[in-house]
Amino acid sequence: xxxxxxxxxxxxxxxxxxxxxxxxxxxxxxxxxxxxxxxxxxxxxxxxxxxxxxxxxxxxxxxxxxxxxxxxxxxxxxxxxxxxxxxxxxxxxxxxxxxxxxxxxxxxxxxxxxxxxxxxxxxxxxxxxxxxxxxxxxxxxxxxxxxxxxxxxxxxxxxxxxxxxxxxxxxxxxxxxxxxxxxxxxxxxxxxxxxxxxxxxxxxxxxxxxxxxxxxxxxxxxxxxxxxxxxxxxxxxxxxxxxxxxxxxxxxxxxxxxxxxxxxxxxxxxxxxxxxxxxxxxxxxxxxxxxxxxxxxxxx
Amino acid sequence: xxxxxxxxxxxxxxxxxxxxxxxxxxxxxxxxxxxxxxxxxxxxxxxxxxxxxxxxxxxxxxxxxxxxxxxxxxxxxxxxxxxxxxxxxxxxxxxxxxxxxxxxxxxxxxxxxxxxxxxxxxxxxxxxxxxxxxxxxxxxxxxxxxxxxxxxxxxxxxxxxxxxxxxxxxxxxxxxxxxxxxxxxxxxxxxxxxxxxxxxxxxxxxxxxxxxxxxxxxxxxxxxxxxxxxxxxxxxxxxxxxxxxxxxxxxxxxx
Numbered sequence: 001x002x003x004x005x006x007x008x009x010x011x012x013x014x015x016x017x018x019x020x021x022x023x024x025x026x027x028x029x030x031x032x033x034x035x036x037x038x039x040x041x042x043x044x045x046x047x048x049x050x051x052x053x054x055x056x057x058x059x060x061x062x063x064x065x066x067x068x069x070x071x072x073x074x075x076x077x078x079x080x081x082x083x084x085x086x087x088x089x090x091x092x093x094x095x096x097x098x099x100x101x102x103x104x105x106x107x108x109x110x111x112x113x114x115x116x117x118x119x120x121x122x123x124x125x126x127x128x129x130x131x132x133x134x135x136x137x138x139x140x141x142x143x144x145x146x147x148x149x150x151x152x153x154x155x156x157x158x159x160x161x162x163x164x165x166x167x168x169x170x171x172x173x174x175x176x177x178x179x180x181x182x183x184x185x186x187x188x189x190x191x192x193x194x195x196x197x198x199x200x201x202x203x204x205x206x207x208x209x210x211x212x213x214x215x216x217x218x219x220x221x222x223x224x225x226x227x228x229x230x231x232x233x234x235x236x237x238x239x240x241x242x243x244x245x246x247x248x249x250x251x252x253x254x255x256x257x258x259x260x261x262x263x264x265x266x267x268x269x270x271x272x273x274x275x276x277x278x279x280x281x282x283x284x285x286x287x288x289x290x291x292x293x294x295x296x297x298x299x300x
Numbered sequence: 301x302x303x304x305x306x307x308x309x310x311x312x313x314x315x316x317x318x319x320x321x322x323x324x325x326x327x328x329x330x331x332x333x334x335x336x337x338x339x340x341x342x343x344x345x346x347x348x349x350x351x352x353x354x355x356x357x358x359x360x361x362x363x364x365x366x367x368x369x370x371x372x373x374x375x376x377x378x379x380x381x382x383x384x385x386x387x388x389x390x391x392x393x394x395x396x397x398x399x400x401x402x403x404x405x406x407x408x409x410x411x412x413x414x415x416x417x418x419x420x421x422x423x424x425x426x427x428x429x430x431x432x433x434x435x436x437x438x439x440x441x442x443x444x445x446x447x448x449x450x451x452x453x454x455x456x457x458x459x460x461x462x463x464x465x466x467x468x469x470x471x472x473x474x475x476x477x478x479x480x481x482x483x484x485x486x487x488x489x490x491x492x493x494x495x496x497x498x499x500x501x502x503x504x505x506x507x508x509x510x511x512x513x514x515x516x517x518x519x520x521x522x523x524x525x526x527x528x529x530x531x532x533x534x535x536x537x538x539x540x541x542x543x544x545x546x547x548x549x550x551x552x553x554x555x
Binding site for chain 2 (some may be wrong): 021022023024027029031032044050051053056057058059060061064065066068070074075076079165180196215216229264266267268269270271
């Protein structure tokens with residue numbers, strides 16, 4: 001049985017990674033999960049300088065989902081390469097560094113800093129709904145997507161994955177724009193912009209007013225968008241949005257994803273990543289699937 | 301890294317203490333063996349539409365029997381679910397989490413407010429010095445009788461139905477309570493009052509904080525508080541309540 005997949009020339013031992021921001025750089029979860037078992041670890045967003053993030057509360061549970069407005073708090077690329085990256089490199093898994101910025105120059109700086117490090121892939125966050133500058137602003141129109149993708153491709157030594165926002169009218173347009181500008185892969189979806197009002201206080205739940213919705217509540221939207229994007233581009237897609245089980249992962253793969261990422265599931269079940277890998281293998285056994293690649297986009 | 305376990309713990313007793321406060325004993329030897337006062341557990345719901353674990357502080361430990369007590373208030377659907385569990389049901393828990401109280405001092409003032417009272421009980425049991433215990437309630441009291449073996453107990457109630465009418469600081473002042481260390485857990489306005497009182501009287505204070513959490517283990521950065529010192533994780537004066545806390549020295553954090 002083969003579970004290996006190849007994304008932009010990088011071979012993963014299985015199609016499962018973590019959704020950026022839910023898994024830190026793996027340290028905290030390594031007490032529950034054998035990181036060697038994961039196809040890849042995708043880190044929390046890394047910016048050029050430390051980011052302080054948003055005021056609390058930063059999180060709220062919703063029906064079958066959750067809203068977050070963390071605001072990309074992170075220690076910046078200097079601390080990341082000194083402390084977090086060496087930790088990850090001790091494991092036999094692919095390392096995907098998620099990159100965030102306020103301006104094109106910020107993104108370029110991080111990508112350039114990472115060029116000489118043993119990082120397998122870069123995921124570019126142009127879709128965070130929780131920061132005032134950067135983030136989603138780069139991901140909501142095709143011109144901006146194309147422009148930043150081109151600039152980063154000029155500088156990146158590793159394959160780049162553009163992480164797309166679902167907060168658009170037509171996902172195929174941003175997907176095609178990224179592909180045309182040279183993106184090596186896409187990941188989608190980031191969170192959907194949501195809002196919660198505390199009716200007892202007559203106030204927004206978040207100081208940021210809005211937050212990003214994730215979890216099983218968004219899964220059908222994510223599956224639909226992965227299907228649409230996969231139908232529109234030739235580059236591989238990492239699908240995510242509410243995956244909790246192996247069956248959920250198979251659904252994304254059938255919609256056209258070459259790999260999948262788990263986010264909110266890590267909070268509900270710290271061993272979710274490993275459990276999903278087992279679930280995928282069980283599905284393959286049950287249906288006599290020899291090669292996971294045979295399932296990619298098999299539903300047309 | 302201290303050892304943390306995720307287990308399906310056996311519920312050995314569950315009782316209702318007040319209209320909305322429940323006491324649950326669970327058996328989980330690994331967690332109990334590693335736990336100390338001021339730490340907490342993440343409790344996972346069975347309902348699949350409630351995704352995030354609920355952080356609940358440790359109220360008591362019975363190390364000989366591998367038992368741990370959780371006292372919680374029903375504030376939403378998750379805690380409502382926990383209140384309906386029966387003896388011999390299992391509950392998914394992770395812990396022990398957080399740092400816990402640092403046992404110190406010669407004459408301690410233990411202050412608990414509302415659902416911040418439970419963690420003070422195990423602290424009262426483990427702290428070997430002179431103890432004065434101040435418990436603040438809105439109206440109906442709970443757990444106060446159980447503190448009596450461990451020190452002098454003072455109460456405050458907002459409606460004046462028991463002890464000093466007012467809050468915990470009113471009770472401290474009314475009874476001229478003095479000490480060289482304060483331990484406190486309760487709502488943020490109470491912690492602000494405790495911090496101010498500690499500063500005015502030049503008493504060291506350890507306070508236990510709370511915030512909305514997702515992962516409970518320091519990865520998601522949801523539950524940060526403003527700290528005086530640069531934090532270890534991000535170096536931006538944002539300490540993680542679930543990891544570097546929930547117990548902080550009062551002068552160390554902004555409230």
